[in-house]
Amino acid sequence: MKKSPGQWPEIGSSIEDDFKDVLIIGAGISGVGAAYRLQQMAPEMTYAVLEGRERAGGTWDLFRYPGIRSDSDIFTFAFPHTPWQGDTLLAHGEDIRNYIVDTVESNGIDEHTHFSTMVTAANWDSSTDLWTVDTVSNGVPKRYRSRFVFLCTGYFDYAGGYSPDIPGLDDFAGQVVHPQQWPEGLDHSGKKVVVIGSGATAITLVPSLAADAASVTMLQRSPTYIASLPMTDPFTTITKRLLPDTLAHSALRWRNALLMVGSYQLCRRAPKTARKVFRAMTKAQLPRGYDVDTHFNPTYDPWDQRLCVVPDGDLFKAIRSGRATVVTDKIAEITADGIRLESGDEIPADIIVTATGLKLQAFGGIELSLDGARVEVHDKFVYKGHMLEDVPNVAWSIGYTNASWTLKADMTAQAVAKLLIHMRSRGHTRAIPNRQDKKLTARPVVDLASGYVTRSLDQLPKSGTERPWSVRQNYILDRIDARFDDLTESMTFGRTVPSQVAGPEAVDVFTA
Structure with missing residues (x-):
């Protein structure tokens, strides 16, 4: 029926x-x-x-x-x-x-x-x-x-995340960790850490690990666009103080959504200008004489790949302080004590973090x-x-x-x-x-x-x-x-x- x-x-x-x-x-x-x-x-x-x-x-x-x-x-x-x-x-x-x-x-x-x-x-x-x-x-x-x-x-x-086939990885005497399976209680204090990757996970890990590690190296094959975003801004602070929670949340949501859409459209419609802006902003946050073009000037246009953000420039602060280093090169092989690069250089490591993606x-x-x-x-x-x-x-x-x-x-x-x-x-x-x-x-x-x-x-x-x-x-x-x-x-x-x-x-x- x-x-x-x-x-x-x-x-x-x-x-x-x-x-x-x-x-x-x-x-x-x-x-x-x-x-x-x-x-x-x-x-x-x-x-x-x-x-x-x-x-x-x-x-x-x-x-x-x-x-x-x-x-x-x-x-x-x-x-x-x-x-x-x-x-x-x-x-x-x-x-x-x-x-x-x-x-x-x-x-x-x-x-x-x-x-x-x-x-x-x-x-x-x-x-x-x-x-x-x-x-x-x-x-x-x-x-x-x-x-x-x-x-x-x-x-x-x-x-599990993506783990590329890296020659010699099984020979490494230290610990290999993928961010998606981070061991509870992993102690990196006083140790030499190499983070392989340059995406959102890597740029989050590097300044966090650098606070306690003996050294942290971000090893990347190619650079990524990275923008520094302030953790707080006056508009947010004033809006949260003056408006009820619901209205403040809605206002901030719309303001930030419009900013995201606008910045994305600018990057896609004027990529050459956007590249210059990103390079200038990045250069201003790095030590004088730093090789910006090698480590922070990608070959692709902004938003061909996802743009990464760092709060209050924490990654750049870690680099300026000497607690973190960026190396742009390809891996030749993993050795018992670290990573040998195609350039012939070697990076010593106690812990290797494969932030190689999803x-x-x-x-x-x-x-x-x-x-x-x-x-x-x-x-x-x-x-x-x-x-x-x-x-x-x-x-x-x-x-x-x-x-x-x-x-x-x-x-x-x-x-x-x-x-x-x-x-x-x-x-x-x-x-x-x-x-x-x-x-x-x-x-x-x-x-x-x-x-x-x-x-x-x-x-x-x-x-x-x-x-x-x-x-x-x-x-x-x-x-x-x-x-x-x-x-x-x-x-x-x-x-x-x-x-x-x-x-x-x-x-x-x-x-x-």
């Missing part, structure tokens, strides 16, 4: 206990934000958050290396609905994790969250319009069913399938930045690469909630993005030339060059699109009404 439009079909009692309208995978900043928006906008819907780790926080619970902090300003990185209480522009990793946990607990999201629950696979059954989600919880398999799956798993592999991974490594047929993710185009062509009732939260992750993640959470409300109000049990054989030019979904991106593009879906199949890195334009979004654009809706869960006889009713 068909249910009338305005509600979803009832679910059979045999799976009722493990059924939710929405399953949110991941309890990091994306997953918690998704749960909040679903509660706020569609409180009648049931949901559960499945998190593989023992507590909330995602990235901010995973990374424990010294100095871990946000590399975007915290007011745009924080949730728009939960004001950040501090007045510094960058925040420490532990403080961010505590903020996420507080948001979970204060909004009752913890009551819907299943920790230590690793999702391994999800299969769509077109006869019932339901996802079956396989998990392992403390070694015990468990299966969930849901109408919609929201993947808030980030875009890198939590199991391994990209779509959907947390979860295997998606449709009626048992595996979805080849890299063959799919992304729809409106958060769904996949021809894959029903699944969304993926991925943030900006040129601005704070949360700016995009929150828009995605709201877009998914609106879609679910639209579906339920009309009795639709499926929503399938469909380009209807429209020819699209493919480009990377993560539009950066960084090594960790280029070596893993086959792990991610594709972006087109025209909407709604393009992934755009522009917060302002995305906000405008979100306000006037047409939920039916390039979308096929339908409804199925199973007579029973076991052996259903489905009736499909498609609507335009």
Whole structure:
């Protein structure tokens, strides 16, 4: 019997206990934000958050290396609905994790969250319009069913970072550490430390380690653009003092978002000018006569790769003090006592930190399938930045690469909630993005030339060059699109009404 439009079909009692309208995978900043928006906008819907780790926080619970902090300003990185209480522009990793946990607990999201629950696979059954989600919880398999799956798993592999094949690494007599698996209680005091890499992780580690180490060397193959950001500024201080928390947070969020968008556009539209500005700013913070062009003048244009920031120029302060050194060269081999470079020079080391980047991974490594047929993710185009062509009732939260992750993640959470409300109000049990054989030019979904991106593009879906199949890195334009979004654009809706869960006889009713 068909249910009338305005509600979803009832679910059979045999799976009722493990059924939710929405399953949110991941309890990091994306997953918690998704749960909040679903509660706020569609409180009648049931949901559960499945998190593989023992507590909330995602990235901010995973990374424990010294100095871990946000590399975007915290007011745009924080949730728009939960004001950040501090007045510094960058925040420490532990403080961010505590903020996420507080948001979970204060909004009752913890009551819907299943920790230590690793999702391994999800299969769509077109006869019932339901996802079956396989998990392992403390070694015990468990299966969930849901109408919609929201993947808030980030875009890198939590199991381990990228470790290149470095000749002789096994011969090193000291300790080798990857930042993604930082050992608790690692003592670097009085030791010679070499950090391999020049990205956000490396430039965070170097000044933090330099405070206690005998020496710290940042060994890079090529330079990175690095901008110094003050930890506090007068506008932030005055705004926090004069306005109520909610208004102050909103004002600072918009101010900083506009600054990010503006600076990015300047860099992309006038790269030669931007290069000169970065070089001049960097030179002013380094010792007189320092070889800026070798160590801090990249060969690529600003924002071809992600721009890194340092709070109050702490990396440059460590270099000026002599506590840290930058070496630009390639590794010939690792020896028992350190690193021999292609130039013939040797760097002695007691500890080597391989800050060599992430391994990209779509959907947390979860295997998606449709009626048992595996979805080849890299063959799919992304729809409106958060769904996949021809894959029903699944969304993926991925943030900006040129601005704070949360700016995009929150828009995605709201877009998914609106879609679910639209579906339920009309009795639709499926929503399938469909380009209807429209020819699209493919480009990377993560539009950066960084090594960790280029070596893993086959792990991610594709972006087109025209909407709604393009992934755009522009917060302002995305906000405008979100306000006037047409939920039916390039979308096929339908409804199925199973007579029973076991052996259903489905009736499909498609609507335009």
